[in-house]
Amino acid sequence: MKIQVNNTNISELKIGSLIEVTIQKFDPSIDSKPYFKTFSVPYTKEMRILETIDYIVEELGESIAYQWFCGVKKCGMCGILVNGHPKLGCWEPVESKMILQPLPHFKVIRDLVIDRAEYTKNLMAIEPEICRNNEYSGFPESLTNLQMNDAAKMMHCIECMICISVCPAVSKDFVGPAPLVQLARFALDPRDTGFRAKLAKKAGIQHCVGCYQCSSVCPTEIPIYQTAIEGLRDIIRKEETIRPVSLRDTLFSNFHLIAKWGYNFSSLSNWMTNNIIIKFLLEKFLKVDRRRQLPKYCAESFESWFKKRDMFQVDGPEVILFHDTFMNYIDPEIGKATTEILELLGYNVKLVEKRKCCGRPMLSAGKISQAKITAKFNVEILAQYAKRNIPIIVVEPSCLLTIREEYSKLLSGNEVKIVSSNVFSLEEFITKIVEKDKLSKLLKFTKTKRKILLHGHCHQKALIGMNPTIEFLSLPNNYEVNEIPSSCCGMAGSNGFECEHFERSIEAAEEVIFPMVREARSEVEIVATGISCRQQIEYGTDRKALHPAQIFRDAII
Ligand code: SF4
Ligand code: SF4
Numbered sequence: 421m422k423i424q425v426n427n428t429n430i431s432e433l434k435i436g437s438l439i440e441v442t443i444q445k446f447d448p449s450i451d452s453k454p455y456f457k458t459f460s461v462p463y464t465k466e467m468r469i470l471e472t473i474d475y476i477v478e479e480l481g482e483s484i485a486y487q488w489f490c491g492v493k494k495c496g497m498c499g500i501l502v503n504g505h506p507k508l509g510c511w512e513p514v515e516s517k518m519i520l521q522p523l524p525h526f527k528v529i530r531d532l533v534i535d536r537a538e539y540t541k542n543l544m545a546i547e548p549e550i551c552r553n554n555e556y557s558g559f560p561e562s563l564t565n566l567q568m569n570d571a572a573k574m575m576h577c578i579e580c581m582i583c584i585s586v587c588p589a590v591s592k593d594f595v596g597p598a599p600l601v602q603l604a605r606f607a608l609d610p611r612d613t614g615f616r617a618k619l620a621k622k623a624g625i626q627h628c629v630g631c632y633q634c635s636s637v638c639p640t641e642i643p644i645y646q647t648a649i650e651g652l653r654d655i656i657r658k659e660e661t662i663r664p665v666s667l668r669d670t671l672f673s674n675f676h677l678i679a680k681w682g683y684n685f686s687s688l689s690n691w692m693t694n695n696i697i698i699k700f701l702l703e704k705f706l707k708v709d710r711r712r713q714l715p716k717y718c719a720e721s722f723e724s725w726f727k728k729r730d731m732f733q734v735d736g737p738e739v740i741l742f743h744d745t746f747m748n749y750i751d752p753e754i755g756k757a758t759t760e761i762l763e764l765l766g767y768n769v770k771l772v773e774k775r776k777c778c779g780r781p782m783l784s785a786g787k788i789s790q791a792k793i794t795a796k797f798n799v800e801i802l803a804q805y806a807k808r809n810i811p812i813i814v815v816e817p818s819c820l821l822t823i824r825e826e827y828s829k830l831l832s833g834n835e836v837k838i839v840s841s842n843v844f845s846l847e848e849f850i851t852k853i854v855e856k857d858k859l860s861k862l863l864k865f866t867k868t869k870r871k872i873l874l875h876g877h878c879h880q881k882a883l884i885g886m887n888p889t890i891e892f893l894s895l896p897n898n899y900e901v902n903e904i905p906s907s908c909c910g911m912a913g914s915n916g917f918e919c920e921h922f923e924r925s926i927e928a929a930e931e932v933i934f935p936m937v938r939e940a941r942s943e944v945e946i947v948a949t950g951i952s953c954r955q956q957i958e959y960g961t962d963r964k965a966l967h968p969a970q971i972f973r974d975a976i977i
């Protein structure tokens with residue numbers, strides 16, 4: 421269902437000016453499908469979303485089912501979707517045009533009211549009470565604030581269901597983030613002696629793809645992925661009950677090796693990945709959905725293109741380009757565009773040929789020790805540059821955030837910190853590090869007008885935000901960037917390739933991204949920062965999405 425709303429800024433709303441509120445209505449006892457009804461509501465000072473529904477019910481006499489209780493962000497009853505984004509209705513300010521819908525992923529009881537029965541069932545299954553084998557030592561127990569720190573963070577959960585509504589991995593096999601937050605509340609309590617690893621696996625924690633969406637939307641700012649999910653995963657590792665790794669996980673986690681072979685025999689591998697019998701076999705034995713288009717390997721890798729330019733040296737400050745597996749073997753044009761942009765700005769671009777894959781696919785498959793070895797190897801190499809303040813540019817958001825965020829969880833020491841603070845996305849580097857003077861002196865942009873529809877990668881949205889990318893793409897004066905108000909594209913790394921997640925992956929994309937891309941006119945450029953997002957867009961809409969570096973390079977004259 422398309423959610424695209426052009427809104428005036430809240431500060432531009434005048435007391436008494438009319439707000440357009442469209443509400444999704446649905447009564448399963450009489451309606452065959454949901455429908456929308458639009459109302460005009462006069463703006464009042466500091467008006468919250470919930471007040472517009474109150475007005476429609478009380479002043480306009482419309483019957484609408486909606487829920488709230490505390491009115492002050494404490495009870496979690498008022499979660500709704502506002503213009504495609506989940507919000508607490510009692511807390512968030514109004515927008516001049518709003519489409520209000522029930523939170524997705526839940527059965528609708530009526531209009532905006534969701535059925536929480538599934539959550540309650542899942543909550544009971546995680547045994548939400550402290551289990552103690554040790555005798556109660558009496559009050560006060562010898563516990564420090566620090567020991568209770570992580571468990572205490574979980575106590576801020578108001579059970580609003582907002583995190584579940586954005587989770588791309590929720591399925592019949594995975595209860596989603598909110599029940600895991602409750603489980604972590606007990607599991608991270610040092611007094612608890614319950615077998616939490618078993619319960620976490622039963623809840624399907626292995627299906628979490630680490631997209632950080634839950635953490636970025638939680639209204640009480642619980643670090644859901646970082647503390648609850650990673651904390652539970654630590655307990656699983658300690659109890660040595662890590663999930664058995666399937667052949668598919670092993671292959672996905674070693675994609676860097678597959679890609680290298682795939683590239684070396686690209687004619688054969690590109691034929692194979694398109695062959696219907698091979699696809700059938702992959703589906704039968706590895707559960708890789710045959711409807712997915714597997715990646716196509718390029719004819720000349722980025723590394724070999726780059727080597728041919730060895731004679732070409734810009735006499736300027738050095739930057740390291742971390743050429744990820746996808747850039748090297750699948751989409752070298754992104755690497756070429758990045759190199760050319762940096763060189764036009766006078767940088768001497770260098771590659772680290774011996775670097776390994778960042779390790780993200782290993783982390784997603786739960787192969788932590790393999791990821792640790794990879795991280796250690798990369799940190800040792802990258803630290804040599806970071807210590808000399810040479811910036812390291814990473815263009816694929818999940819690789820960037822693995823190096824910046826995940827490495828420091830896997831390794832300790834100073835080197836990892838230095839590397840982490842010295843890696844940048846191209847967009848961050850250009851908009852935050854390169855001096856503005858240099859940009860305007862060295863780059864001349866086309867005068868052509870261009871409209872860009874931008875989809876952000878989950879990891880990027882949760883941990884960096886989209887501002888650097890929007891600012892970067894807006895540097896050419898006549899470029900107009902519109903961000904798709906989407907959450908996850910549904911791919912969540914390799915998740916969307918897996919038979920058991922394929923349908924859900926498409927459903928997630930059909931919520932916002934696919935309809936908006938399909939409706940975009942052909943002259944509108946579709947841009948996505950992540951490779952899996954670009955694959956998903958191409959699969960579902962037949963439109964090719966580009967990386968921001970390609971658009972930017974193309975704008976330079
Ligand atoms: S963890 Fe946050 S988003 Fe999820 S239910 Fe609790 S308060 Fe809501
Ligand atoms: S990190 Fe992503 S996949 Fe994992 S629980 Fe949160 S939203 Fe779901």
Ligand code: FES
Nearest residue numbers: 491493495496510
């Ligand atoms: S009504 Fe309680 S959180 Fe909104």
